[in-house]
């Protein structure tokens with residue numbers, strides 16, 4: 343049997359375990375009692391390791407635009423460079439040329455994930471499906487400042503200093519090839535007050551991530567990893583990044599029961615309104631004494647549930663964000679959706695929610711981008727080498 347450690351390709355004595363649900367993590371210790379855990383996520387694996395690992399406490403996403411004159415050979419050089427950086431940074435070592443080597447530290451669960459936008463495949467061919475801009479939804483108010491991008495680099499770690507340091511290194515190494523077009527920083531808390539892993543909460547206060555396919559199950563694998571498409575992409579996936587503004591002021595005007603009805607789950611522990619515990623199955627047929635559906639017709643949990651969507655699933659990992667301008671604050675969610683097939687899995691869900699979701703009253707998508715995430719690499723190899731080598 344594959345152990346969790348093998349599955350994730352984690353390095354280190356006590357590796358971090360599986361994320362069950364976008365932040366609902368099982369800490370990977372073989373001992374019956376939870377131990378303090380060295381937070382090391384190895385850089386290698388069949389898949390880029392951060393995807394199935396627990397949500398990082400801090401993360402930064404940088405989208406870059408390829409410079410005029412970029413070509414396949416240049417991209418290959420950049421991926422070799424980045425792969426070396428990724429190995430060093432994950433290990434807590436300074437990458438070659440690091441002007442601030444003292445900021446490279448170990449045991450902060452540092453991960454780097456790299457993605458390619460559609461433009462990359464104009465240079466290389468062998469484009470996976472689903473990378474074109476998503477159709478604009480009725481409720482979208484997209485700002486080009488948060489949208490698109492030719493390359494994505496996403497760094498996560500327990501520690502914000504490490505994130506900023508790693509991003510600085512990776513962006514500096516990309517300078518001859520590409521320049522940043524947007525940056526988004528976010529945060530997530532997947533640890534309860536007792537130090538144990540929990541499903542985290544978004545800024546509405548909702549437990550967010552419960553309905554995800556559990557990492558390590560066949561359901562997770564078939565949801566996330568690409569098995570068709572070009573050969574080089576086997577073991578890769580696609581990532582949709584949506585920057586979703588959340589109106590906390592008007593949300594706060596609702597009663598608690600109105601807030602719960604909008605989603606169909608309890609705020610206390612994320613349980614369905616028809617159940618008691620977070621992971622109880624939803625009863626979508628249940629009605630109250632007045633004959634009303636307990637999980638309302640247009641509630642988010644009903645409309646997004648796989649049983650209402652021909653079995654379609656995605657793997658979501660949110661990052662909360664705040665954006666301050668002087669005394670003013672905007673809050674929201676950097677919504678990250680991983681799936682093997684954007685058109686077959688993500689888009690129908692998105693269209694359904696856009697058409698009817700009660701939550702639309704308090705949420706507005708202001709940024710959108712889609713990337714192909716190449717498979718992972720092994721020692722001696724490098725990212726996307728079967729595309730660019």
Ligand code: HEM
Pocket residue numbers: 544546548549550551552553554584586588605607612642643646647648649655656658675677688691692695701705
């Ligand atoms: C700011 C925007 C959003 C918020 C606050 C939000 C919040 C939530 C919450 C609280 C749940 C229930 C707990 C859980 O299973 O995680 C949930 C479930 C879910 N959401 Fe969202 N969501 C947002 C946007 C979206 C979008 C854009 C999509 C897809 C296009 C989506 C797809 C789903 C799916 C698939 C589920 C799980 C359904 C199941 O139980 O099978 N959500 N979301």
